Amino acid sequence: MKITDLTVTLFKWEGIPKGIAKRHTGAIGGDSQLGLLTLSTDEGVEGHAFLGSSGRSAEFDAGSLIRYLKPIVLGQNPLDRERLFEPMINIQRNTTMRAVGAVDVALWDLGGKIVGLPIHRLLGSYRDSIPAYVSSPRLASPEAYVAEATEYQAKGLRGYKIHPPAVDVREDIEVCTAVRKAVGHDYPLMLDSIWGYDYPQALEVGKAIQELGYYWYEDPLAGDDMLGYVKLKNHLDIPIMATEHSPGGFTAYAPWLVSQATDYLRGDVAVKGGITAVMKTAHLAEAFHMNYEIHHGGNSLNNIANLQATMAIKNTEYFEILLPGGAQKYGLIEEAEPDSDGMMHAIDEPGLGAKIDFELIQNRKTAVLS
Numbered sequence: 001m002k003i004t005d006l007t008v009t010l011f012k013w014e015g016i017p018k019g020i021a022k023r024h025t026g027a028i029g030g031d032s033q034l035g036l037l038t039l040s041t042d043e044g045v046e047g048h049a050f051l052g053s054s055g056r057s058a059e060f061d062a063g064s065l066i067r068y069l070k071p072i073v074l075g076q077n078p079l080d081r082e083r084l085f086e087p088m089i090n091i092q093r094n095t096t097m098r099a100v101g102a103v104d105v106a107l108w109d110l111g112g113k114i115v116g117l118p119i120h121r122l123l124g125s126y127r128d129s130i131p132a133y134v135s136s137p138r139l140a141s142p143e144a145y146v147a148e149a150t151e152y153q154a155k156g157l158r159g160y161k162i163h164p165p166a167v168d169v170r171e172d173i174e175v176c177t178a179v180r181k182a183v184g185h186d187y188p189l190m191l192d193s194i195w196g197y198d199y200p201q202a203l204e205v206g207k208a209i210q211e212l213g214y215y216w217y218e219d220p221l222a223g224d225d226m227l228g229y230v231k232l233k234n235h236l237d238i239p240i241m242a243t244e245h246s247p248g249g250f251t252a253y254a255p256w257l258v259s260q261a262t263d264y265l266r267g268d269v270a271v272k273g274g275i276t277a278v279m280k281t282a283h284l285a286e287a288f289h290m291n292y293e294i295h296h297g298g299n300s301l302n303n304i305a306n307l308q309a310t311m312a313i314k315n316t317e318y319f320e321i322l323l324p325g326g327a328q329k330y331g332l333i334e335e336a337e338p339d340s341d342g343m344m345h346a347i348d349e350p351g352l353g354a355k356i357d358f359e360l361i362q363n364r365k366t367a368v369l370s
């Protein structure tokens with residue numbers, strides 16, 4: 001079997017809920033585009049992935065994907081995923097990790113469809129469900145965080161992660177305190193400050209949420225401040241989670257491990273180079289008796305790819321659902337949702353097992369890149 005074509009169909013995503021701007025993403029909401037990546041084969045089987053998110057329109061990655069990644073996979077056996085991963089990663093200087101991730105996810109989708117198995121079965125399944133937590137957007141007041149946390153706690157979600165304003169640390173501590181008080185002592189809470197602090201601020205907030213019994217402390221310092229993370233880890237007991245958007249791909253985790261700069265490894269199929277990179281990293285963490293916690297995927301199909309990988313990873317605890325849902329879910333007929341007990345379940349259809357809304361994509365199509 002050979003790959004005969006690769007196309008990216010760009011389609012409009014309008015009316016995305018507007019949120020408060022964050023310093024690392026800018027303003028969120030309004031309009032964006034996703035890209036449906038299609039890998040075609042000489043035997044008629046197709047593999048798919050979505051490129052883009054509500055905050056990063058697909059055309060930013062699609063052009064270089066077509067120019068630099070398409071020639072790598074064209075004419076190749078789609079089952080040679082490991083062999084194809086290497087040249088794709090090597091050429092990322094001229095394309096993007098998101099583009100590599102999309103092609104890799106489509107290769108896994110295709111692989112599952114060829115053999116008639118869901119991706120987690122191809123990988124080797126470990127579980128059939130996993131607890132889900134929700135991650136807040138940036139909200140305007142402690143009361144707004146409390147309202148959201150208690151709403152999702154009542155819906156059965158297994159934890160709540162705060163993305164704080166990260167402007168004034170006293171305000172962030174106030175938010176964390178108010179939410180802890182509202183949800184009770186035993187409900188899992190996490191804080192993700194998204195590179196928001198300098199070292200003294202990170203230490204101050206870390207001490208506060210440690211006292212409040214938070215479960216992990218994510219990305220308090222800049223993503224390349226490995227020395228700062230080492231120092232912080234030596235001064236705090238709360239587990240620290242870095243590496244979600246730290247520079248580089250799979251091999252860039254090595255210095256974090258040998259420096260003992262983080263208690264977890266983290267990434268997702270979109271930002272680290274697909275399911276292949278996610279699985280390599282999970283296994284790398286396992287050797288260090290560490291967990292690998294998967295970041296949300298930024299679009300509906302990437303979240304399903306994350307879910308497929310999660311079912312085949314031993315050393316992971318939660319599935320992340322980023323809020324608001326209206327800025328994360330688009331382009332599928334049926335979304336992957338947690339049950340009333342806050343559990344995400346394995347999808348057992350071949351490949352990604354997603355029901356893509358091809359009619360919507362056709363109706364909102366703006367361009368087909370090939």
Ligand SMILES: [Mg+2]
Pocket residue numbers: 192194218219244295
């Ligand atoms: Mg994060």
